[in-house]
Amino acid sequence: MNVLPLLDMRGITKSFPGVQALRGVDLTLHAGEVVALLGENGAGKSTLMKVLGGAVSPDAGTIHLSGEEVQLRSPLQAHRVGIAVIYQEFNLVPPLSARENLFLGQEQTRAGFIARGTERRRSLELFERLGVQIDPDVPCRSLPVAQQQAVEIARALAFQSRIVVMDEPTAALTAHEVERLFAIIRDLKAHGIGIVYISHRLEEIFAIADRIVVLRDGANVGERPIGGVTRNELIELMVGRALTDEFPPRDTRPGEPRLVVEGLCGGIVDDVSFAIRRGEVLGLTGLVGAGRTETARLLFGADRRSAGRIVLDGRPLSIRSPRDAIAAGIGLLTEDRKTQGLVLAHGVRENFGLPNLSWLSRWGWLRLGQERRRFAEYGDSLRIRVPHHDQPAKYLSGGNQQKVVLAKWLARNCEVLLFDEPTRGIDVGAKYEIYRIINDLAAAGKAVLLISSELPEVLGMADRILVMHGGRIRAEITDVAAATQEQILEAAMGGA
Ligand SMILES: Nc1ncnc2c1ncn2[C@@H]1O[C@H](COP(=O)(O)OP(=O)(O)OP(=O)(O)O)[C@@H](O)[C@H]1O
Numbered sequence: 461m462n463v464l465p466l467l468d469m470r471g472i473t474k475s476f477p478g479v480q481a482l483r484g485v486d487l488t489l490h491a492g493e494v495v496a497l498l499g500e501n502g503a504g505k506s507t508l509m510k511v512l513g514g515a516v517s518p519d520a521g522t523i524h525l526s527g528e529e530v531q532l533r534s535p536l537q538a539h540r541v542g543i544a545v546i547y548q549e550f551n552l553v554p555p556l557s558a559r560e561n562l563f564l565g566q567e568q569t570r571a572g573f574i575a576r577g578t579e580r581r582r583s584l585e586l587f588e589r590l591g592v593q594i595d596p597d598v599p600c601r602s603l604p605v606a607q608q609q610a611v612e613i614a615r616a617l618a619f620q621s622r623i624v625v626m627d628e629p630t631a632a633l634t635a636h637e638v639e640r641l642f643a644i645i646r647d648l649k650a651h652g653i654g655i656v657y658i659s660h661r662l663e664e665i666f667a668i669a670d671r672i673v674v675l676r677d678g679a680n681v682g683e684r685p686i687g688g689v690t691r692n693e694l695i696e697l698m699v700g701r702a703l704t705d706e707f708p709p710r711d712t713r714p715g716e717p718r719l720v721v722e723g724l725c726g727g728i729v730d731d732v733s734f735a736i737r738r739g740e741v742l743g744l745t746g747l748v749g750a751g752r753t754e755t756a757r758l759l760f761g762a763d764r765r766s767a768g769r770i771v772l773d774g775r776p777l778s779i780r781s782p783r784d785a786i787a788a789g790i791g792l793l794t795e796d797r798k799t800q801g802l803v804l805a806h807g808v809r810e811n812f813g814l815p816n817l818s819w820l821s822r823w824g825w826l827r828l829g830q831e832r833r834r835f836a837e838y839g840d841s842l843r844i845r846v847p848h849h850d851q852p853a854k855y856l857s858g859g860n861q862q863k864v865v866l867a868k869w870l871a872r873n874c875e876v877l878l879f880d881e882p883t884r885g886i887d888v889g890a891k892y893e894i895y896r897i898i899n900d901l902a903a904a905g906k907a908v909l910l911i912s913s914e915l916p917e918v919l920g921m922a923d924r925i926l927v928m929h930g931g932r933i934r935a936e937i938t939d940v941a942a943a944t945q946e947q948i949l950e951a952a953m954g955g956a
């Protein structure tokens with residue numbers, strides 16, 4: 461018997477000015493199947509899913525649902541034929557409540573009025589099925605990320621979707637929330653829903669996917685059942701070359717202390733002290749909410765500290781604002797590129813220049829030539845894909861936006877670099893480049909703080925690891941080579 465696939469996309473082609481994002485891409489999906497869509501930053505994954513979600517109209521190609529051809533002209537229409545796309549950047553309307561978002565476009569009505577009671581009841585049923593506790597009347601903007609995502613998934617269920625797309629759904633989730641998401645995905649599978657799953661975290665692919673489809677430069681380059689592929693083969697398919705090691709070697713030894721932090725307090729951060737030495741990469745890990753980002757923000761002057769001393773190279777610093785921190789030679793790569801790192805409407809090169817104005821305009825005017833040169837340099841080593849350097853940042857793929865933010869800080873020549881989740885959303889090939897750059901910074905004598913939730917990354921990159929829980933440092937691991945993920949997790953959960 462020849463079962464018709466739930467979804468059959470054929471020859472999907474799409475160009476944007478200066479970029480051919482998709483070149484005749486095919487994708488099939490069966491009921492109850494999880495297909496992982498993989499590829500480097502800018503490969504075309506999100507664009508393909510925007511075509512499926514009715515948000516981008518293709519230049520060519522066909523889409524069949526259970527054998528029937530469909531034209532998807534708008535997101536609402538896609539939703540109505542059973543396709544729910546949960547985008548990299550969520551699509552909820554922030555001021556509306558969870559309930560209003562859930563039923564947006566298919567309001568439950570009685571005699572022409574919105575039946576709030578019915579909607580409320582249905583919302584609660586859906587949240588219960590997903591195992592989350594959300595007040596349907598709370599505005600979505602005040603929900604934590606994991607709950608906003610649950611509202612999106614509930615919306616898919618409310619519309620009786622047959623196909624659910626998740627574009628990097630775990631980027632902002634804790635390990636525990638990822639487990640819950642996987643339980644939800646298994647439940648959706650069991651109900652015959654087909655799922656397209658996009659992620660740069662290979663462990664997740666092996667944990668949840670049935671089949672992988674790999675794109676490179678907007679074209680299909682491979683497709684395998686998950687059982688028939690190894691981690692290395694998968695990386696090679698994505699990147700187009702073999703990567704023997706995931707972490708480049710570093711042969712420098714940390715020297716004297718450069719950044720010394722004593723008794724730092726503010727927000728949930730409670731009496732945090734540590735030092736970062738010359739040429740050292742200090743790992744800072746813990747669960748989301750442990751106070752890692754807050755620590756970095758206090759050091760950077762982005763939040764006000766209530767106590768604590770910050771000393772750089774023996775000189776006490778008085779940091780009251782990010783401007784003070786930058787002047788003192790401290791840089792912060794934020795975890796949230798969308799709201800803190802980039803001006804989305806500005807061109808890439810312009811964004812690149814922004815925090816660098818002080819040295820780019822040393823004699824009072826913008827030295828555009830130099831800006832361009834520096835950008836080209838970092839653009840190459842990080843493999844930032846842009847058609848031209850004045851492309852507005854909002855049109856870049858998620859991973860490429862992150863790289864622009866990174867390039868911005870690298871070009872500044874800071875003495876202390878605070879990296880908050882620097883490789884989130886970055887493909888495996890470019891991750892290696894970022895690790896190499898971190899090593900170069902260390903070799904040049906800088907002090908680097910590497911905040912990361914990915915334990916293999918901290919174990920592979922740090923000279924020493926601090927583990928935070930509840931705003932305090934709970935453990936210091938000096939013998940990183942002998943440390944295990946279990947040991948770190950235990951400290952991160954507040955154990956020994
Ligand atoms: N609206 C747009 N205008 C111009 N270019 C665009 C637009 N949307 C996407 N692109 C370009 O199309 C290409 C594919 O981008 P896409 O977002 O699909 O990549 P991706 O595979 O999702 O990458 P990532 O892993 O970084 O999220 C990129 O070069 C991107 O800059």
Ligand SMILES: [Mg+2]
Pocket residue numbers: 505506507548627857858859
């Ligand atoms: Mg994407």
